[in-house]
Amino acid sequence: MPVKETMTSRQRVLNALQGKPVDRPPISNPTNVATVELMDLVDAPFPDANRDPELNARLAATGYTELGFDSIMPYFSIIQESSALGCEMQWEQKDNWPTVRMYNPIWKGPEDIKIPKNFLSHPDNQAITKSINTLKQEFGEEVAIIGKTMGPWTLAYHVFGVERFLLMTIDDPEMTFECLHKLKEISVLFGQAQIDAGADALTFPDHATGDLVSGQYYKTFLLEIHQEMVDQLNVPLILHICGNTLDRMDFIAQSNMSMFHFDSMNDPQKAMDIVDGRIGLVGNINNPVTLYSKDTDAVRSEVFKCMDAGVNMIAPECAIPLSTKIENLLEIPKSVNAWMDEHQGDELASRYTEPRGFAS
Amino acid sequence: MTKSKITERKITTKKIQEIGNCLELVSIDPNFENITVGLYVKESVFTVWTFSKLPGVNDRIEQIRNRLIALGNLQKVENSYNQVRFSCGELHTRPMKFLIKHAVEKSPDFKPVVGGIQDLRSPLTIDLKTNQMIDPGTQSEKCTYTITHTGDAPNPPARVRVLVGGMVRYGEMEKISDDTVSFQCGHNHTLLAKLVLPYARNVSAVEDMLDTDAQRGQMNTSTLGFTPPT
Numbered sequence: 001m002p003v004k005e006t007m008t009s010r011q012r013v014l015n016a017l018q019g020k021p022v023d024r025p026p027i028s029n030p031t032n033v034a035t036v037e038l039m040d041l042v043d044a045p046f047p048d049a050n051r052d053p054e055l056n057a058r059l060a061a062t063g064y065t066e067l068g069f070d071s072i073m074p075y076f077s078i079i080q081e082s083s084a085l086g087c088e089m090q091w092e093q094k095d096n097w098p099t100v101r102m103y104n105p106i107w108k109g110p111e112d113i114k115i116p117k118n119f120l121s122h123p124d125n126q127a128i129t130k131s132i133n134t135l136k137q138e139f140g141e142e143v144a145i146i147g148k149t150m151g152p153w154t155l156a157y158h159v160f161g162v163e164r165f166l167l168m169t170i171d172d173p174e175m176t177f178e179c180l181h182k183l184k185e186i187s188v189l190f191g192q193a194q195i196d197a198g199a200d201a202l203t204f205p206d207h208a209t210g211d212l213v214s215g216q217y218y219k220t221f222l223l224e225i226h227q228e229m230v231d232q233l234n235v236p237l238i239l240h241i242c243g244n245t246l247d248r249m250d251f252i253a254q255s256n257m258s259m260f261h262f263d264s265m266n267d268p269q270k271a272m273d274i275v276d277g278r279i280g281l282v283g284n285i286n287n288p289v290t291l292y293s294k295d296t297d298a299v300r301s302e303v304f305k306c307m308d309a310g311v312n313m314i315a316p317e318c319a320i321p322l323s324t325k326i327e328n329l330l331e332i333p334k335s336v337n338a339w340m341d342e343h344q345g346d347e348l349a350s351r352y353t354e355p356r357g358f359a360s
Numbered sequence: 361m362t363k364s365k366i367t368e369r370k371i372t373t374k375k376i377q378e379i380g381n382c383l384e385l386v387s388i389d390p391n392f393e394n395i396t397v398g399l400y401v402k403e404s405v406f407t408v409w410t411f412s413k414l415p416g417v418n419d420r421i422e423q424i425r426n427r428l429i430a431l432g433n434l435q436k437v438e439n440s441y442n443q444v445r446f447s448c449g450e451l452h453t454r455p456m457k458f459l460i461k462h463a464v465e466k467s468p469d470f471k472p473v474v475g476g477i478q479d480l481r482s483p484l485t486i487d488l489k490t491n492q493m494i495d496p497g498t499q500s501e502k503c504t505y506t507i508t509h510t511g512d513a514p515n516p517p518a519r520v521r522v523l524v525g526g527m528v529r530y531g532e533m534e535k536i537s538d539d540t541v542s543f544q545c546g547h548n549h550t551l552l553a554k555l556v557l558p559y560a561r562n563v564s565a566v567e568d569m570l571d572t573d574a575q576r577g578q579m580n581t582s583t584l585g586f587t588p589p590t
Contacts, residue, residue, distance in 0.1 A: 031579075032579075036385070036387045036388075036396040036577075037372070037385070037396050037398065037410075037411050038372075038411070039396070040395055040396050040410055040411040040412035041371065041372065041411040041412075043412070043413070043414070045394065065369045065370070066369065066370060066371065066372045066373070067372075068370075068373075077579075078584065093388065093394070094387065094388055094394055094396075095387035095388055095396075095576055095577050096576050096577050097577065097579055097583065097584070099583075099584060099585055100585070102585050103585075157586060162585065162586055207581065207584075207586055209581050209586065211581060212581065212586060242580065242581055243581065287578065287579075287580075288574070288578050288580070292574065292578070293574070295381070296381075318579055318580070319579040320579075321577045321578045321579070322387070322576075322577030323385050323387050323396075323576070323577050325381075325382040325385060325398075326372050326376060326382070327376050327381055327382060330372070330373055330376065
């Protein structure tokens with residue numbers, strides 16, 4: 001007999017974020033689930049859907065109304081704040097991500113960091129806050145609305161350029177600290193604006209990624225800042241860092257964030273063992289190979305692997321490829337239900353349904 | 361957005377149940393409003409589909425369906441505006457991916473080249489000759505394609521062997537001899553074989569093209585500009 005759902009999508013996500021029991025693990029991508037076909041369905045194509053609140057809300061809602069995920073994420077990319085700061089943008093086309101032209105950075109050092117007076121009223125930030133407001137009005141308590149605010153490390157790449165910023169971390173750690181502490185104010189400002197607009201939780205991408213910097217870098221430069229973000233932003237925070245992050249997961253578990261959105265490069269069981277209930281985990285389903293190019297059997301296999309390991313929320317590892325086939329995304333909720341049916345009442349399922357999670 | 365705008369949920373689920381799995385997605389149709397066109401397949405029937413509801417979209421989908429017939433010699437499914445199948449009942453998955461891209465991305469006036477094409481790795485002009493043979497295993501008739509060439513080059517047979525490898529790779533064909541291939545179904549799909557031949561000329565360039573296509577729309581540290589592309 002199929003497992004009976006007893007919670008709304010919003011309750012499920014918020015419970016999972018607080019380490020409380022759930023009827024089944026939520027399906028919730030903290031980054032993005034928009035695809036080119038969904039853009040067509042609701043006539044809200046990129047790049048406009050990143051910049052127009054109505055198109056944005058329409059496209060974001062499809063993650064819930066079409067795909068059956070338990071949350072809605074209206075901030076598809078990672079560039080809204082940087083556009084509002086004045087970075088040079090490449091908005092791209094429907095089938096590609098807007099990016100910051102980091103080869104032409106706008107700032108050189110901490111003295112340049114100034115938050116524009118119209119930062120929150122900039123159209124590219126308002127696209128997100130107004131969209132959250134609309135979605136909240138539309139869906140109320142039905143589904144979790146997750147916002148997103150870039151961490152200072154990601155913002156530093158955008159405003160200083162990747163190479164210059166990474167060299168700064170070697171040449172002048174003090175200056176790096178100064179920059180990060182100034183930039184974190186932007187993270188708080190935009191995060192709070194989204195909370196005020198109705199966001200139930202925030203994703204906090206901060207790309208101290210496995211292929212760029214070491215785990216020790218995370219501890220040295222970011223751990224304290226991330227702990228401070230938890231104190232300042234009064235909703236559950238989901239940290240997102242791409243790449244192999246097993247070497248910093250112990251530090252990440254000390255960040256006090258609610259969950260960590262982790263990459264498929266990390267074995268889910270190893271990751272769960274390292275964090276050991278100190279932070280929840282979400283993600284891990286591979287994007288470029290599994291979701292983009294394989295079939296539903298492969299998707300199911302990865303969902304099952306995550307659930308066997310006890311991963312707290314089920315999701316792709318990062319923003320999904322824009323040309324992902326819808327059938328592979330629809331398979332994620334189907335697989336979650338199939339796993340729950342298979343494990344009804346057993347020890348593995350009880351990790352989700354009984355109180356034993358990490359502290360909020 | 362208001363509630364009245366979401367009149368129905370799970371539209372995609374219902375549609376996919378009806379038309380099957382997506383074999384190939386062409387993200388942008390340059391010939392019609394940048395819509396996304398998918399080639400879906402269920403029980404040997406291909407459906408050309410878009411979720412766009414823009415005015416005129418069904419006419420465009422029918423036009424693409426008709427391009428599949430014109431460029432790949434598929435058969436129209438009766439009483440449909442968007443469905444085709446192969447006479448042999450097979451799917452020919454790999455070459456169909458190239459065919460749908462041609463049907464969507466090339467100008468509606470595009471016509472396949474008649475006669476030979478220039479090889480990219482030699483001065484040869486190459487072409488396909490269609491033959492009929494009796495399959496020694498099944499004793500049934502089988503259509504084969506021999507790669508022919510004109511012009512001067514240092515070692516044409518070696519070059520033809522490489523082209524045969526390309527046809528096997530991109531056409532999902534089987535090698536009959538050093539210069540001859542066949543579709544596994546044994547049926548005559550000359551237009552499809554001719555569509556594959558240009559790709560068979562330069563496997564590494566095609567692989568690069570496919571990799572580039574696959575990278576587009578992926579979000580990772582490389583595509584975001586955080587690391588140099590690998």
